[in-house]
Amino acid sequence: MAEHPYLSPDAQLPYCRGCGHALVVRHLSRALERLQLPPRSLVLTTDIGCVGLADSLFPYLHTVHTTHGRSTAFATGMALAESVLESEGLKPVVLIGDGGAMIGLLHLVHAAQLNVDITVLVHNNFLFGMTGGQHSALTPLNWVTATTPEGNWTPALDLLALLRAAHASFLARQFATDKDLDTVIADAIAFPGFSLVEVLELCTAYGTRWNRPTGTSLQDIVTRQGYRLGQMEAERERPPFRELYRRELESAPRRSPEATMPRLATRAQLAEELHLVVAGTAGERVQSAAALFCRAALAAGLYTTQKNDNPVTQGTGFSLAEICLSSQTIEYTGMESPDVVLVVSQDGWKELQSNGTLARCRAATLLLLDSELAVSPPAGRVLRLPLRQEATPKGAALAALAAWLSSACILPSEAWDAVLASLAPDRRAQAAETLRIGHQLGERGGAPAR
């Protein structure tokens, strides 16, 4: 290890005279000396603002200078990666200001929730220094800044109280002038989860110029804001992310691999592309019936595409699936005019009216409708079957497909067998029964062959 592996003793600090940032970097360096951490096991992750000038002061540490407020998020990404690499080698230390803490508040909250192994040092000098002394979310009441010349009138955010609610496991608030700041920082870095130290300090360029602080001003601010100093009660016993994630993986149920579906020897042949629409009500297994049909077609060597549509609410209103079937690769997946339209509920019918599908039906289009639908179809051959009544509302779509196939003779019966064999036993029995009902309805109803 180099003689001075952290802050070099003759480093020219780039901060204004009297700036608290200088105290923080010196205390940080002493904390690292105390911990004797290898320099390459640390990554200084700095935010935008005067805090971002620290990178070059630590020539042996990895440094990542980031975008405004995002330093915590980049550090979290590095710490997350570390937990997959299973080498407990890297500790991100984030240097961020009060402005960055607010614009990146979500990142602090989530890092606390995850309890990732990072340490955040918030340099809270109550304003934006680098850009001219503007007010921040952590500016105390009545404090004069460039943008609150008559004094700040919005109450300051209590960052620690907020992060306490986000289950942070190590929280402390110190003055930059505290003699034991290095000890607190060392404790924070040694802590194996999310730790944050808010360091209260003054910006000599703007804060002291406009607010004429006395020796007790910082203490007065603390009292007025109702802040607590020192280490806060926090959830120190929470396991760190690495541990939480490992436990989660170990307790996750092992998934059995999906049963594969064999390709059948009997191949279906279509002279030209076929376009189907299945329409019904959300929650009544319309799209899953269409998916089973597509798998049967796939087993029989056909190419298929399936496009589903439903309202954004997912569980109410219509549900529909558009299917293309072909012996060749399918290019255009839309439908200029459908060949077969299966409608098993009023919701489905209304949607096909509103999206223009019914208007695009031709004389040759087959409309297979549930008997309960009180509708007058446009062009096309119409067949009505008691699908909902015989196969239940949740089986109607699959029964409609089976009914149509009973006379359309597009797929060999082995195709359905192959699909059924790939299903879990309970679902298999139900689907087989629905297919049987649909098939019977089709034979009885004498669906016109295509």
Next chain:
Amino acid sequence: MLAQGALDAGCRFFAGYPITPASEIYEVMMRELPARNGLALSAPDEISSLCYCVGASLRGLKAMTATSGPGWALMIETVQYALMTETPVVIALVQRLGPSTGGATQGAQGDVWLAEFSTSGGYTLPVFSPSSAAECYELIQHAFNWSERLRTPVVLLSDKEVGMTTEAADDEALAKPPQIERTPVRAKAAFAAYAFNTPEEVPEFAAVGGDVKVTVTGSAHDQQGRLRKNAPEVIEVLLHLQRKIEAHAEEMALVRSDLDPNARHLLISYGVTARASRQAVRILKSKGFPISFLQIQTLFPIPRQWLDWGTAGVETVFVAEENLTGQYRAALAPCLEGKQVFGINKIGSLISPSEIVRAVRGVTA
């Protein structure tokens, strides 16, 4: 298929935030990555998603996120950071109808400009555009490979119609290009995070946390990663960021072509509209219409060589895309000088083969 391709490309880190029509990629990664010694995580917003990915990539993992237009809008700051810090990362941008939250379950090809022209300085982001599930599988692997090789963010620009349509794909026919890794640092003693001899060269990579000290910054910097103002080397680094992409433009070009030396017309398309276009070209050719076709898979950098070949001897060029103003047509304009150029555009639903045939015949009648 896109997620599967990412896994086969060696992706080990994914952070996501739900958004239709990209949520399925997120769900598959959450399910599959842990079993492959990777990590998939729910982020609290899209800004965090991409920041986490970039952080993980700095640590050495291949990383990806997936989103749609509204999420991409939030990610642009971090995309630029990845570009500036030469950090490989892949973003799958699954387009939906915009602007704003637009139509979450409606397809569109309206984010071409938003994807490509999103950096201060106008740097070229490589953008790949698949038209099918099989192409999603193939192109996401190329996206990872180029991202790693060039140390730059890469966009896989899909859309709702490609991303949310279930379709059959031949396992045996799926393309599996060999995996490419970022070049690791060789001469460790003399390592500089952004070192190059010629501007086209891609710097060697050392992971943050390794035994070589790494300096990363999103601010204007020299080859060592030091912040410098008014230094010629800073400008050289900025030029290098663009030159390393341009130098590989032809190598990056992926196109599916159907060029006829006797064609007097050329149809260009990409993404889902390329499928209708191919069908339209088949119809036109079956009637003896002299037309060539280019499906562009590498939208950016623009595959100029292919455009030269495609436009040779041709009088009219049609560009079919599902957006209002012809975004890719405008980007191609410098390559189509001297030709009569027509857009075939529509929003709200797929452009059909017969609409393309009618448009082509309408102009050429």
